[in-house]
Amino acid sequence: MSHSTTERTPTGAAEATAPDRRRPAFNLVDVLERAGLPLFLVVLVVFFLVNSTSAEPFRSAPNVQNLLGNQSVTALVALAMVIPLVAGYFDLSVAAIAGLANVTAASVMATHGQSVTVGILVALVVGVAAGCVNALLVAGLKLNGFIATLGTYTLLGGFLQYYTEGTTILGVPQGFADWGSLKFLGLPRPFWLLMVIAVVIWYVLMHTPFGRKLEAIGSNEGAARLVGISVDRIVGLSFIGSALVASSAGVLLTSRQGGADPTSGPAYLFPALAAVFLGATAIRPGRYNVWGSIFGIFLIAVAINGFTFLGAASWVSSVFNGGALVAAVAISTLMGRARESRARRVLMSTSRDESPPGSAASSVPPVT
Amino acid sequence: MTHVAENAAPAAAGTDPVVAVRSLSKTFAGTRALQGVDIDFRPGEIHALCGGNGSGKSTLIKILCGVYHGDSGGEIRAGGDVIGSDRTTPATAHRAGVRVVHQDLAVFPELTVAENLALASGFETGVGGRIKWREQRKLAQQAIETFHIPARPSTPLTELSLAARTEVAIARALRDHGEGHGGLLILDEPTAALPVHEVASLLASLRRLAARGQSILYVSHRLDEVLDLADRVSVLKDGRLVGTRAAADLDKSGLIELMLGRTVDDALRQEAPAVSGPELLDVDNLAVGALQDVSFSARAGEVVGIAGLMGSGRSSLLRAMFGDLTPRAGSVRFEGRPMDFKHPKDAIAAGVIMVPENRIRDAAFLDQALSMNVSISVIRSYWRRLFMSNGSIAADSDDLVTAYGVKAPSSSVPMGSLSGGNQQKVVMARWLRREPRLLLLDEPTQGVDVGARADIYRIVRQATESGSLAIVVASDFEELAAVADRVLVLRHGRIVAEVTGSDLTAQRLSELSYAND
Numbered sequence: 001m002s003h004s005t006t007e008r009t010p011t012g013a014a015e016a017t018a019p020d021r022r023r024p025a026f027n028l029v030d031v032l033e034r035a036g037l038p039l040f041l042v043v044l045v046v047f048f049l050v051n052s053t054s055a056e057p058f059r060s061a062p063n064v065q066n067l068l069g070n071q072s073v074t075a076l077v078a079l080a081m082v083i084p085l086v087a088g089y090f091d092l093s094v095a096a097i098a099g100l101a102n103v104t105a106a107s108v109m110a111t112h113g114q115s116v117t118v119g120i121l122v123a124l125v126v127g128v129a130a131g132c133v134n135a136l137l138v139a140g141l142k143l144n145g146f147i148a149t150l151g152t153y154t155l156l157g158g159f160l161q162y163y164t165e166g167t168t169i170l171g172v173p174q175g176f177a178d179w180g181s182l183k184f185l186g187l188p189r190p191f192w193l194l195m196v197i198a199v200v201i202w203y204v205l206m207h208t209p210f211g212r213k214l215e216a217i218g219s220n221e222g223a224a225r226l227v228g229i230s231v232d233r234i235v236g237l238s239f240i241g242s243a244l245v246a247s248s249a250g251v252l253l254t255s256r257q258g259g260a261d262p263t264s265g266p267a268y269l270f271p272a273l274a275a276v277f278l279g280a281t282a283i284r285p286g287r288y289n290v291w292g293s294i295f296g297i298f299l300i301a302v303a304i305n306g307f308t309f310l311g312a313a314s315w316v317s318s319v320f321n322g323g324a325l326v327a328a329v330a331i332s333t334l335m336g337r338a339r340e341s342r343a344r345r346v347l348m349s350t351s352r353d354e355s356p357p358g359s360a361a362s363s364v365p366p367v368t
Numbered sequence: 369m370t371h372v373a374e375n376a377a378p379a380a381a382g383t384d385p386v387v388a389v390r391s392l393s394k395t396f397a398g399t400r401a402l403q404g405v406d407i408d409f410r411p412g413e414i415h416a417l418c419g420g421n422g423s424g425k426s427t428l429i430k431i432l433c434g435v436y437h438g439d440s441g442g443e444i445r446a447g448g449d450v451i452g453s454d455r456t457t458p459a460t461a462h463r464a465g466v467r468v469v470h471q472d473l474a475v476f477p478e479l480t481v482a483e484n485l486a487l488a489s490g491f492e493t494g495v496g497g498r499i500k501w502r503e504q505r506k507l508a509q510q511a512i513e514t515f516h517i518p519a520r521p522s523t524p525l526t527e528l529s530l531a532a533r534t535e536v537a538i539a540r541a542l543r544d545h546g547e548g549h550g551g552l553l554i555l556d557e558p559t560a561a562l563p564v565h566e567v568a569s570l571l572a573s574l575r576r577l578a579a580r581g582q583s584i585l586y587v588s589h590r591l592d593e594v595l596d597l598a599d600r601v602s603v604l605k606d607g608r609l610v611g612t613r614a615a616a617d618l619d620k621s622g623l624i625e626l627m628l629g630r631t632v633d634d635a636l637r638q639e640a641p642a643v644s645g646p647e648l649l650d651v652d653n654l655a656v657g658a659l660q661d662v663s664f665s666a667r668a669g670e671v672v673g674i675a676g677l678m679g680s681g682r683s684s685l686l687r688a689m690f691g692d693l694t695p696r697a698g699s700v701r702f703e704g705r706p707m708d709f710k711h712p713k714d715a716i717a718a719g720v721i722m723v724p725e726n727r728i729r730d731a732a733f734l735d736q737a738l739s740m741n742v743s744i745s746v747i748r749s750y751w752r753r754l755f756m757s758n759g760s761i762a763a764d765s766d767d768l769v770t771a772y773g774v775k776a777p778s779s780s781v782p783m784g785s786l787s788g789g790n791q792q793k794v795v796m797a798r799w800l801r802r803e804p805r806l807l808l809l810d811e812p813t814q815g816v817d818v819g820a821r822a823d824i825y826r827i828v829r830q831a832t833e834s835g836s837l838a839i840v841v842a843s844d845f846e847e848l849a850a851v852a853d854r855v856l857v858l859r860h861g862r863i864v865a866e867v868t869g870s871d872l873t874a875q876r877l878s879e880l881s882y883a884n885d
Contacts, residue, residue: 207755212747220730222729226690228717229744230711
């Protein structure tokens with residue numbers, strides 16, 4: 001960049017009140033808002049550990065391994081969704097892209113007898129190609145992201161059925177199938193993979209200019225363009241990045257299943273969606289974020305898992321996913337309103353000499 | 369105030385006012401938006417309301433329709449009712465017979481005339497909620513005849529002219545007033561969006577309405593129209609009523625004088641003549657949006673004002689130079705190089721910045737921290753050793769908050785929690801930290817109080833003194849006359865005059881901008 005960042009100081013603007021250099025004091029409401037979801041997760045875990053019916057099966061090693069392993073795939077799909085959502089764009093096709101990568105990897109390895117490396121690479125490339133189509137539709141042709149990706153989601157789901165003729169692909173190399181069930185430092189490898197990818201996404205979103213620009217677009221797309229951000233390019237890239245993460249979820253699914261089932265990828269849509277919305281109520285309240293989404297995933301998973309041990313039937317999972325979705329939207333909207341009215345009170349008490357601003361910030365992330 | 373309210377020849381002498389406003393004041397968070405306003409609206413009178421931006425026109429209208437409460441102490445009288453000015457609600461306004469047609473009309477273009485009329489009053493329904501279309505058409509036909517609307521009940525509004533759509537909106541607003549019944553019809557800038565040839569037809573229909581005894585409050589920036597149509601004119605300035613005059617006693621320059629008053633804001637007045645540096649900008653036959661054949665050049669160190677009414681092409685001019693609009697024709701050279709920016713980012717890289725007119729929509733990131741808002745323009749420079757340096761962002765932002773006089777507890781508060789003037793200072797700080805060569809400022813003091821206005825122009829002047837060029841668009845001609853070295857007047861997309869030196873007064877700018885051609 002050619003510009004310098006030295007500040008030009010207007011000597012005239014004198015009667016400025018010096019800003020209070022102290023960082024905001026400890027605020028209990030704020031902390032509870034941020035930590036509400038993780039705290040609730042801890043409470044649930046403790047409850048199932050203490051309850052005499054669920055304690056034994058809940059804490060058994062196979063259950064813990066399964067929970068962490070299975071949810072890693074869901075969490076990766078959810079993280080894929082977070083990336084364009086930061087810019088205010090829905091990508092509903094991520095679950096189908098995970099399915100596409102799932103079937104592609106299995107097909108290349110089992111049906112076409114290629115090596116594991118080739119299988120993984122082809123799956124990622126095919127997934128990213130699907131992401132490029134999304135980018136073209138949404139950032140290039142400016143179609144509504146929600147509708148366009150709902151379209152590609154359905155289309156890919158149909159294509160997978162056609163390609164596999166509705167049957168499961170089995171017979172991937174044993175070493176690859178075992179990878180997803182093995183442990184590293186006491187935790188399942190898929191969980192480690194999830195953590196690595198989550199850290200990378202968190203880094204990109206929070207600590208690169210790309211991520212900061214993405215958030216600016218999510219806040220006000222028109223203003224983002226007028227501060228020189230190439231909105232189309234960055235939104236397009238977010239869809240491609242999202243597809244890459246979704247494809248890795250698909251490859252992991254291939255390893256977990258030892259093959260591919262055309263219906264299992266697309267089925268991740270709603271659990272991932274619920275977790276992402278729940279995630280927006282915590283850690284960085286009012287914004288879609290990485291760690292909140294991961295807590296959201298495990299909150300729902302632990303609840304379903306624990307209540308199953310307490311005798312709940314299989315319908316419990318739908319009830320929980322649906323309930324979580326509604327609760328998440330309700331909580332973030334209500335918290336947003338509370339934050340807004342707090343901000344308005346502060347404004348009214350500090351400004352004596354000016355009319356109120358046009359509108360207070362909306363705290364539920366805007367979605368295009 | 370030099371002008372005292374005086375009662376002019378009444379349009380319908382001897383009758384009681386339909387609606388009367390007494391000692392109406394309104395305070396917003398410490399600012400007086402209205403102060404002791406008294407106005408009578410007489411039956412059958414077309415009463416125009418004039419005043420510049422921020423004069424209190426829209427506040428008065430909003431109190432009349434009950435959207436706002438006034439401060440206590442005043443009254444609104446309608447018929448036999450006296451409503452305390454702090455107790456106005458939409459319901460009391462409606463009972464008092466006040467009806468409003470806003471500039472955007474709020475009609476449904478896809479629906480028919482009958483449906484548009486029925487949507488407000490409720491459909492006539494029969495058994496099982498069935499709409500009685502026959503009844504509905506009959507009612508619509510009556511309205512069409514009363515208001516001379518050139519349509520049938522089944523005509524969709526898309527097939528009507530804008531003037532006729534306005535008439536439908538008026539018919540809808542007055543639907544529950546009987547023939548010749550009192551009440552006050554408020555029309556907010558009804559001709560602003562109309563093509564010239566439709567204005568006459570709308571004005572004729574307003575005259576017919578008034579002749580039948582309807583009293584009308586007419587708000588418009590078009591002074592010729594006001595003088596032509598209105599019986600009396602009330603002028604507001606800085607929330608006070610400057611006076612109510614018979615339109616017949618006024619001419620345009622008299623009206624402009626009333627609107628501007630005689631006070632010039634000395635705080636803004638620039639004493640020293642501009643340093644004329646080398647030529648920086650050369651605009652040659654530019655055509656974009658409403659603009660045609662616009663040519664001018666400007667030097668480093670200048671503050672060039674652009675005067676013009678809304679729709680004169682003033683914003684298009686800035687947006688074209690910023691790469692936000694693509695010109696149809698012509699060229700712009702900046703520092704000798706052609707400015708053919710495809711995207712605002714190219715302009716920014718070349719040292720050009722723009723503060724857009726609509727801050728909320730185009731400049732502010734309301735849900736983001738002040739620090740993000742002020743650093744987004746240089747965000748790359750904070751990416752150090754592969755991480756965003758949030759510490760430096762916060763420290764630099766706090767410094768800028770101090771330097772630009774932003775009133776905020778810290779730079780970590782959300783932008784949306786600041787008042788309009790402080791938000792605007794943040795937007796200025798965002799750009800000026802880049803030390804731009806060309807500043808394009810579109811209404812930089814919109815919604816900003818007087819003190820902050822002076823601050824903002826001091827910041828601008830400081831930039832030009834160090835060799836930049838500023839182009840300022842402002843609707844407030846007093847302000848423009850005070851801060852600019854010279855002003856180009858835009859009318860209907862063309863530069864019609866350049867005003868400098870002792871000619872540079874708000875009066876002159878208003879005359880040139882409002883002139884007919």
